[in-house]
C-alpha cells in the first residue's frame with residue numbers, strides 16, 4: 435500500500451521487531467510470489483514422515499521451513515524502502531470513537547493519539563481492534579505451541595509430524611533449520627493436556643524414543659505462542675476498521691499454517707483498501723471481504739471440520755493409526771495436497 439503512495443504508519447508493541455517468542459515457520463509459500471529472496475528458506479524439504487503410534491509414513495514432496503527472522507527482516511526492509519512510518523515500542527491501549535462508533539484515533543501507552551482514515555488491525559491473537567468491533571470473539575479460543583531449538587540427527591531435507599495419544603489434544607513436529615539444528619514443537623488445543631502443565635507434557639513427549647532417535651535437546655530455552663482457533667470468520671471490516679491475519683483468524687485452522695494464508699489475505703485486501711482510501715466507498719471494503727470469502731470460506735470450513743476429526747484422533751491411537759493408514763495409501767502428490775491444506779473430496783477419498 436505504501437508503495438502505491440498511501441501514507442502508512444505501523445504501530446508495533448515490541449521494541450525490537452526481529453525478536454520473537456517462537457520461531458517455528460513451516461510453509462508452502464513460494465518466496466518469489468511475495469517478493470522475498472531465497473534467503474528466507476532455512477530448509478528446502480523433499481520428504482516428510484507422518485508418525486502415529488504404530489504407523490510411520492514417509493512421503494516425498496516439496497515444502498519449506500522458513501527462517502522467521504529473515505522473513506520479517508525482508509518485510510521490514512520493504513516497509514522502510516516504501517516509506518512506511520514504523521513506530522516500534524508503541525502499544526495500542528485505547529481508542530477514540532465519534533458518537534456513531536466510527537474510530538477516530540488509537541491511543542498508545544504514552545497517551546499519544548494516532549489518527550487515520552482507515553485502521554488495519556494486524557495485532558494477531560490480541561485482536562486489539564477487531565474484538566471491539568465484533569469481528570473477533572470477545573474471548574477467543576487459542577491453540578498453544580511450545581518449542582525448543584535442538585540438535586537434529588536426521589536429514590536436513592526431511593521433517594516429521596507426530597500424532598496420537600502421546601500427542602494428545604494436538605500434534606508434534608520436528609522442522610529442520612539447517613546446520614544440524616531443528617525446532618521440535620508441540621501444539622495443543624488444551625492448556626493442560628492429560629491434566630498436567632503444557633511444559634510438563636512437552637518434556638514427557640521429548641523423552642519418547644520416537645523423538646530422542648531424531649533430536650538431542652541441548653538447552654532449556656523453551657519458547658511458545660498462541661494461535662486463535664475460533665470458528666471461521668467471514669466478516670473483516672466494521673466502519674473504518676479492517677482486520678487482517680490472526681486478528682480475524684485467517685490462518686488455516688487445520689495445521690495452523692498462518693503466514694501463507696495471511697499474506698494471501700493481505701494481497702487480496704491491499705488493492706481494495708487503496709481504492710477505499712481514494713473514494714471513501716465502503717463497497718471497497720466489502721470487496722475485500724467478498725473476495726476472501728469466495729476464495730477461502732468453504733476451504734476453511736472444511737479445515738475446521740477436519741480439525742475436529744483430527745482432535746478426536748489425537749485422543750485415540752486406533753483412530754490415529756487409521757487416519758495414518760489412510761495417509762499411507764495416498765500418492766505423494768495427494769499427500770502433499772492434503773498436508774498443505776488443499777483439501778478436496780477426491781484427495782480425501784481417492785489415492
Ligand SMILES: Cc1cc2nc3c(=O)[nH]c(=O)nc-3n(C[C@H](O)[C@H](O)[C@H](O)COP(=O)(O)OP(=O)(O)OC[C@H]3O[C@@H](n4cnc5c(N)ncnc54)[C@H](O)[C@@H]3O)c2cc1C
Pocket residue numbers: 445446447448456458459460461524525526527556557558559560562578579580621658659660661678679680681685690691692693694696
Ligand atoms: C507455536 C506456533 C507455531 C506456528 N507455526 C506456524 C508454522 O509453522 N507456519 C505458519 O505459517 N504459521 C505458523 N503459526 C501461525 C503464525 O505464527 C500466525 O498465524 C502468524 O504469526 C499471524 O500473523 P499476524 O501478523 O496476524 O499476527 P502476529 O504474528 O501475532 O503479529 C501481531 C503483532 O501485533 C503486535 N501487537 C499485539 N498487540 C499490540 C498492541 N496492543 N499494540 C501494538 N502492537 C501490538 C504484536 O507484538 C505482534 O508483533 C504458528 C503459531 C504458533 C503459536
